[in-house]
Amino acid sequence: MGSSLQLFPEQASTVAPQVDALYFFLIGVAIFFSVLIAGLVVVFAVKYRRRSEQEPAPAPATGGTALEIAWSVIPLGITMVIFGWGASVFFKINRPPDDATEIYVVAKQWMWKLQHMEGQREINELHIPVGRPVRLKMTSEDVIHSFYVPAFRTKHDVLPGRYTQTWFQPTKPGKYHLFCAEYCGTKHSGMIGWIYVMDPPDYQAWLSGGTAEGSLASRGDKLFQDLACVNCHKKDGSGRGPALEDLFGKTIEIEGGQKVAVDEQYLRESILSPQAKIAKGFQPIMPTFQGLVTEDQLLQLIEYIKASAKKNEKPTPTPARKEAR
Ligand code: CUA
Numbered sequence: 001m002g003s004s005l006q007l008f009p010e011q012a013s014t015v016a017p018q019v020d021a022l023y024f025f026l027i028g029v030a031i032f033f034s035v036l037i038a039g040l041v042v043v044f045a046v047k048y049r050r051r052s053e054q055e056p057a058p059a060p061a062t063g064g065t066a067l068e069i070a071w072s073v074i075p076l077g078i079t080m081v082i083f084g085w086g087a088s089v090f091f092k093i094n095r096p097p098d099d100a101t102e103i104y105v106v107a108k109q110w111m112w113k114l115q116h117m118e119g120q121r122e123i124n125e126l127h128i129p130v131g132r133p134v135r136l137k138m139t140s141e142d143v144i145h146s147f148y149v150p151a152f153r154t155k156h157d158v159l160p161g162r163y164t165q166t167w168f169q170p171t172k173p174g175k176y177h178l179f180c181a182e183y184c185g186t187k188h189s190g191m192i193g194w195i196y197v198m199d200p201p202d203y204q205a206w207l208s209g210g211t212a213e214g215s216l217a218s219r220g221d222k223l224f225q226d227l228a229c230v231n232c233h234k235k236d237g238s239g240r241g242p243a244l245e246d247l248f249g250k251t252i253e254i255e256g257g258q259k260v261a262v263d264e265q266y267l268r269e270s271i272l273s274p275q276a277k278i279a280k281g282f283q284p285i286m287p288t289f290q291g292l293v294t295e296d297q298l299l300q301l302i303e304y305i306k307a308s309a310k311k312n313e314k315p316t317p318t319p320a321r322k323e324a325r
Pocket of ligand 1: 144145184
């Protein structure tokens with residue numbers, strides 16, 4: 001890779017070198033066997049060619065146990081290496097660390113909306129600190145999009161109607177491309193943005209220079225009052241709906257006897273399709289909020305419910321101020 005001709009985007013996340021190493025290994029294996037096989041075809045074609053009309057055709061070869069074992073075992077070994085290596089990188093990419101900073105992503109035709117827990121909202125830009133894992137919880141307002149940051153080797157589909165997640169840990173400050181990697185309409189190619197990876201002090205300065213709208217959870221709290229959710233979901237559990245504090249992360253029983261885990265997906269469904277899974281002991285009387293709340297507001301409500309559960313167990317971890325690199 002010369003500096004003038006750059007075949008690969010720069011490596012700016014912890015997984016980037018691992019993804020590239022696996023990729024180069026795959027290419028190496030493919031090139032090795034392509035050259036070997038094509039080369040032998042040519043060499044043998046020349047070496048064993050029929051030299052004259054009179055030369056008899058040789059007896060066909062049969063058997064060759066050692067050869068057959070070799071060409072079975074060697075490819076098996078190589079594919080197992082690829083499988084094991086690939087699986088380990090796959091798990092790394094799909095399992096965010098517990099201490100990751102959470103950021104919400106809402107995609108729509110044709111922009112990226114990003115929300116920090118602290119309240120900052122960005123469009124087609126994301127500011128994050130270097131050296132800290134970031135987990136993205138993503139959804140779409142319309143069609144399928146895909147969150148793609150080549151420098152992080154991160155690409156994950158963003159789907160309407162559900163939450164998907166991905167994560168990365170940037171390793172060097174800089175400005176990196178964000179693309180949409182799923183064809184999503186006429187302006188798909190314009191659905192682009194920038195990731196700004198900042199030194200922690202710069203990031204803190206950026207955060208504190210943000211809006212005064214309040215955190216995601218506090219906006220959710222306000223919405224919880226404004227939409228009158230609070231009238232039925234009373235904190236003491238005396239309302240017509242279940243109390244929602246302390247609920248997140250628990251497993252509850254629903255009508256019909258099944259158990260469901262209270263996660264983002266369940267909360268989302270309960271707001272938009274309240275009849276789908278009724279908490280045991282309650283009447284199916286909640287109206288749907290489909291069309292009344294936006295994806296952004298859904299996230300705020302969910303974050304409020306999450307935060308109220310978190311408040312009682314452990315304080316939200318304050319951003320670690322690691323030394324820059
Ligand atoms: Cu969004 Cu392509």
